[in-house]
Amino acid sequence: MGVASVLIGAAVVTALFTVSLGVGDQVGQEFTKYGANLILQPQSNTIEIGLPGVNMGSVTEQKYINESDLWMIKTIQYRANVLGFAPFLYQMVTVGDGPNAEQAVMAGTYFNKTIQIMQPASPQDPSEFTTGIADVSSWWKVTGNWITDQNDTTSAMVGSNVAQKLNLTVGDSFKVSYAGAQNGTAATNVKELKVAGIMESGGAEDNQIFVNLPVAQDLSSRPGKVDTVQLSALCVRCPVEDIASEIQGKLPGVVGTTIKQLTNAEMGMLDKYQSMMTLVTAVALLASTMGIFTTMTASVAERRQEIGLMKSIGAENRRIASLFLAEATLIGFIGGITGFGVGIVLAQFIGLSVFSTTMPVKWEVLAVVIPIAIGVSLLASALPIRRATAVEPAIVLRGE
Amino acid sequence: MDDALISLEKVTKVYGGGTRALNEVTLSFEKDEWTTIMGPSGSGKTTLLNIIGCLDVPTSGIVRIAGNEVTGVGQAALTRLRRENVGLIFQQYHLIPYLTALENVTLAQYYHGSPDDSKAVDALKNVGMGHRLDHPPAHLSGGEQQRVCIARALVNEPAILLADEPTGNLDQTNGNMVLQLIERLHEEGRAIVLVTHNPDISGLGDRTIRIVDGSVEQDSKFRGDRNGE
Numbered sequence: 326m327g328v329a330s331v332l333i334g335a336a337v338v339t340a341l342f343t344v345s346l347g348v349g350d351q352v353g354q355e356f357t358k359y360g361a362n363l364i365l366q367p368q369s370n371t372i373e374i375g376l377p378g379v380n381m382g383s384v385t386e387q388k389y390i391n392e393s394d395l396w397m398i399k400t401i402q403y404r405a406n407v408l409g410f411a412p413f414l415y416q417m418v419t420v421g422d423g424p425n426a427e428q429a430v431m432a433g434t435y436f437n438k439t440i441q442i443m444q445p446a447s448p449q450d451p452s453e454f455t456t457g458i459a460d461v462s463s464w465w466k467v468t469g470n471w472i473t474d475q476n477d478t479t480s481a482m483v484g485s486n487v488a489q490k491l492n493l494t495v496g497d498s499f500k501v502s503y504a505g506a507q508n509g510t511a512a513t514n515v516k517e518l519k520v521a522g523i524m525e526s527g528g529a530e531d532n533q534i535f536v537n538l539p540v541a542q543d544l545s546s547r548p549g550k551v552d553t554v555q556l557s558a559l560c561v562r563c564p565v566e567d568i569a570s571e572i573q574g575k576l577p578g579v580v581g582t583t584i585k586q587l588t589n590a591e592m593g594m595l596d597k598y599q600s601m602m603t604l605v606t607a608v609a610l611l612a613s614t615m616g617i618f619t620t621m622t623a624s625v626a627e628r629r630q631e632i633g634l635m636k637s638i639g640a641e642n643r644r645i646a647s648l649f650l651a652e653a654t655l656i657g658f659i660g661g662i663t664g665f666g667v668g669i670v671l672a673q674f675i676g677l678s679v680f681s682t683t684m685p686v687k688w689e690v691l692a693v694v695i696p697i698a699i700g701v702s703l704l705a706s707a708l709p710i711r712r713a714t715a716v717e718p719a720i721v722l723r724g725e
Numbered sequence: 726m727d728d729a730l731i732s733l734e735k736v737t738k739v740y741g742g743g744t745r746a747l748n749e750v751t752l753s754f755e756k757d758e759w760t761t762i763m764g765p766s767g768s769g770k771t772t773l774l775n776i777i778g779c780l781d782v783p784t785s786g787i788v789r790i791a792g793n794e795v796t797g798v799g800q801a802a803l804t805r806l807r808r809e810n811v812g813l814i815f816q817q818y819h820l821i822p823y824l825t826a827l828e829n830v831t832l833a834q835y836y837h838g839s840p841d842d843s844k845a846v847d848a849l850k851n852v853g854m855g856h857r858l859d860h861p862p863a864h865l866s867g868g869e870q871q872r873v874c875i876a877r878a879l880v881n882e883p884a885i886l887l888a889d890e891p892t893g894n895l896d897q898t899n900g901n902m903v904l905q906l907i908e909r910l911h912e913e914g915r916a917i918v919l920v921t922h923n924p925d926i927s928g929l930g931d932r933t934i935r936i937v938d939g940s941v942e943q944d945s946k947f948r949g950d951r952n953g954e
Contacts, residue, residue: 634819637780638877639808639836641801718807719780 327624327656327702328663330616335664335698337609339690340671341602347676347684362584363569365390365410365554365576389414389550392538394576398556399454400446401571407558409460411435412551414541418501418534420491429487430533431501433541434458436472436482458535461557462526469495469522478540480521484531488523495520501534503544514544556581610701613660617705621653625713629720636718646710653706654699661698665691729753729789730884730916731777736786738772738939746772748939749786756884759907759917761927764936770920771889773936777918778887779807791884808837812878814907816890818870820862826873827858830880837881848876852906868899875906885916892926904929 367388390412398407414433419426435457442452459471472480483493493499502515518536525531542548558568569581625632632645669686676684732753738746746769754760754777764770775781776788779795782803788795791810795803820829830845849855852872862870871891878886888907892900908929911917919930927933935943 630819631821634821635832635836636804637778637807637813637819638833639804639881641804641836644836717781718804719775 327617327620327653328660330613330620331657331660331698331702332664332667333616334609334613334701335661335694336667336671338606338697339665339668339694340675341606342690342693343669343672343684343687344675345599345602346687346690347672363556363558363565363572364582364584365556365572365579366552366582368578368580388578389547389552390554390576390579392542392549392551395551395554396440396442396454397575398554398572399440399442399450400444401568401575402446403558403568403571404446404450406568407556409456410554410556411456411458411461412538412554414538414545414547414550414552416503416505416541416545418503418544420487420499420501420534422500422502425491427487427490429484429501431503431541431544432533432535433538434535435538436475436535438475438538461555462530464526465530466525467522468524469520472521472535472537475537477521477537478543479517479519480536481518481540482522482524482535483520484533484535485523485525486531487534488520493520493523495523501544505545512546514546516540516544610697613698613701614705617653617656617702618709620656621649621706621709622712624652625649625709625716628713629716632713632716633718633720636716642714645714645716649706649710649713650703653702653710657699657702658695660702661695664698665694668694730756730758730791732787732789733776733783734787736776736783736788738769738776738781739784746939747776747783750936750939750941752934752941752944754885754916754918756916757911757914758932759911759919759930760932760934761930762918762920762934762936763922763924763927764942765922768936769939770922770936772939774887774889774918774920777885778811778813779803808881810884812881812883812886814871814875814878814886814888814891816893818862818867818874818894820870820873820877822862825859825861826854826865826869826876829862829873830877833877833880839881845876845880848880849873851879852876866899867895868902871895871899871903872906875903875910879910885918886910888917888919890921891919892921892923 367390369388392412395410395412398404398410401407411434416431416433417428418431420429421427436459437455437457439453439455442450442454445452467482472482474480481499483491488494491499497520498517499520500515500517502513504513518534518540524535538551542550556572558565565583569583572581573579635645635648668690669684672684676682734751735749736747736751737749740746748769750769750773762770762773772781776783777790779790782788782795782798786796790806793806795806798806820826821832824832826849827842827845830848831840831842834840834845846855846858849858852875854869854872854876857865857869857873862873865873871894875886875891886907891907892903895903904926907917907919917930919926921927932944932946934941934945
């Protein structure tokens, strides 16, 4: 009974600690489903134009983020909290030709890009990081396939509105042309693409065509350039603003803007999650304490004769107390060990149910759960042990 | 009285609720004396045994054990006095069920601070239980359990053995065997205080004290007389 009480408490604590520690990854990955919460843009110089006393508006110098600098995002102090990012290079293109031609926005991005981290911040850090639009837009509904090859220069993912307008289905080929200036003269670049998948986000992306970044860079003759970077960052114990300012420090000329509403919602969710776990843990430990208290009280009551006998043959109170303390410690230890095993199974159940993934076994949880289990067991035994030491040895002769 | 192993002067014990179990009892018990305490149920026999055995303290009066005054000492000192001077034999044996016969005996040594397996084995052999060392109480007859209880009481070589109805739960054969054993221990020089309401046993000791309503009604010494000496 005592071991079962500890087992239940230890199992709940183990499950919640395991989920809690795994949540940094799992909840974070879950949050990426809600999209990016940080947008990086190049710092633009805005120049006011006009005459004295006459304001004629302003012009903004077109600036870009260098694609070659993006690896530095994974070298900031909070790099582990950067769950994924995707750069975007936008351009207006003409889809098709003749009278049926339509204008659409083409966005070059990463789908599944492995980035080399030139100078990892720590020797333990990996030298590569694979990321892409799926990390920041995983809620997209895709008919057909995602583009998975980072070197695929002929496939495109087409927004559902564009596909409807142009009557495109998965597997269809279509032509895009970009009219721009090349070497000071007007030039039109044409590219034939094939629909890998048709995506639907419910947002502006439904009106866009997505291709691998080099395709867009080639088409618009802007090699190595990026307009914006959408970044999914999670910081449990720090604001996302800190991540933004760190990135600004690493990538000069880049401004990080947080999407506060989403960020705050994420933090709020995490806070609620942590509060709920703390509450459940407290309730579980309280239940364990009550269970052990009941067990130990019953044990002392059942063993009054035995305690009286021990005292009558010379046992001092400290011997009686140490007997029950040892028993409580053993109950705590066995309950803690078995509870840890049950808790790991419970954590997998929670992980699969809530996050659709297993939770890694964190052995450091065992180092926390065992002392907690023993501590709870000893705490719950304090009053019963006091009662045990108060048993009078004379009861063995009185036959009570 | 100064040479007495145990002495009681005007000892009174009143339990909560006002029950007066002992009323100004003055007695002394000498070394190597076998005293039988008799009396009807509720007369105060067991209370007297509790006080002699340092299991309880009187409400008033003075108790001395082996020259040490018990009155007013704390529980720890009382435990120490009991451990060093008293061996207890119970009617219901009170063996710990999950320990073997040998372990039950060594438990008393453990609390005494002198665990010694060979001495515990000798104590069990001394009561004829050398062949049952590793048996738990459930595998022993009543007489055997009582003998293990006696071995436990003896193992620390106490000055006095207190026996509370030691044959009360035994048939005549086993009862006689236990009494013969107690008689042998007495002959070896041990003081014995035995509580019983069996008149047949009262004749075995050197002295019989009859308690009625918490007071000594009769105190008969017949050392030597019993054997016609």
